[in-house]
Amino acid sequence: MKWIYSPPNLIKKIFSNFIWESKSDKILLTFDDGPNPQTTELILKSLRDRNVKGLFFCVGDNVMKYESLTKEILDEGHEIGNHTFNHKSLFCLPKKEVNEQIQKVNLDFQNKFGKELKYFRPPFGKIDLNTNAIAKQNSLQTVMWTLITYDFKNDFHKVKFSVNNFLTKNTIVVLHDNIKCKSIIVDSINYVIDNAEKKDYKFGDAKECLSMN
Numbered sequence: 001m002k003w004i005y006s007p008p009n010l011i012k013k014i015f016s017n018f019i020w021e022s023k024s025d026k027i028l029l030t031f032d033d034g035p036n037p038q039t040t041e042l043i044l045k046s047l048r049d050r051n052v053k054g055l056f057f058c059v060g061d062n063v064m065k066y067e068s069l070t071k072e073i074l075d076e077g078h079e080i081g082n083h084t085f086n087h088k089s090l091f092c093l094p095k096k097e098v099n100e101q102i103q104k105v106n107l108d109f110q111n112k113f114g115k116e117l118k119y120f121r122p123p124f125g126k127i128d129l130n131t132n133a134i135a136k137q138n139s140l141q142t143v144m145w146t147l148i149t150y151d152f153k154n155d156f157h158k159v160k161f162s163v164n165n166f167l168t169k170n171t172i173v174v175l176h177d178n179i180k181c182k183s184i185i186v187d188s189i190n191y192v193i194d195n196a197e198k199k200d201y202k203f204g205d206a207k208e209c210l211s212m213n
């Protein structure tokens with residue numbers, strides 16, 4: 001059953017240039033799909049309260065719609081990564097379209113915030129060789145995950161189960177900054193942090209957990 005929560009080794013081998021787990025013995029919290037007026041501020045407050053810095057894989061369209069929320073994420077010292085412009089599955093899309101989905105977010109981000117994005121996560125975790133190549137061409141490091149919490153199922157028991165069974169000291173955790181998990185996201189963040197603290201695991205920011213050497 002582990003593979004439901006954590007990617008299988010064969011996939012990790014095929015895409016060995018991706019980051020699949022934290023490079024330091026520290027846990028990294030990642031939040032996909034935001035920013036979102038319903039959830040981003042809840043997440044930011046929880047992280048502030050617990051003094052943890054995360055990595056937000058933002059959707060370009062949301063970044064443009066909710067510019068001030070995006071700025072808040074940055075101002076609080078979190079990192080932002082590219083999660084495509086429309087959250088479209090890139091799997092088997094024509095190369096031109098994949099490139100547009102990825103490149104537009106980089107360019108918009110540079111224009112709006114004067115910041116170069118470094119990290120990329122494909123929507124739904126769907127990857128193929130084209131997407132791999134195009135992310136590289138856009139100077140992006142693809143960051144996958146070690147643990148899916150299933151917070152988007154909106155069932156706190158599922159989150160607890162995944163954390164209890166599969167959280168390790170170098171886990172990259174996927175949580176979501178979207179409406180689906182609004183009612184459980186704060187509890188989920190606190191649960192991950194409490195569980196880690198009990199086991200004496202530490203948290204790191206994107207830089208600490210993802211630097212390649």
Ligand SMILES: [Zn+2]
Nearest residue numbers: 032033123124
């Ligand atoms: Zn997503």
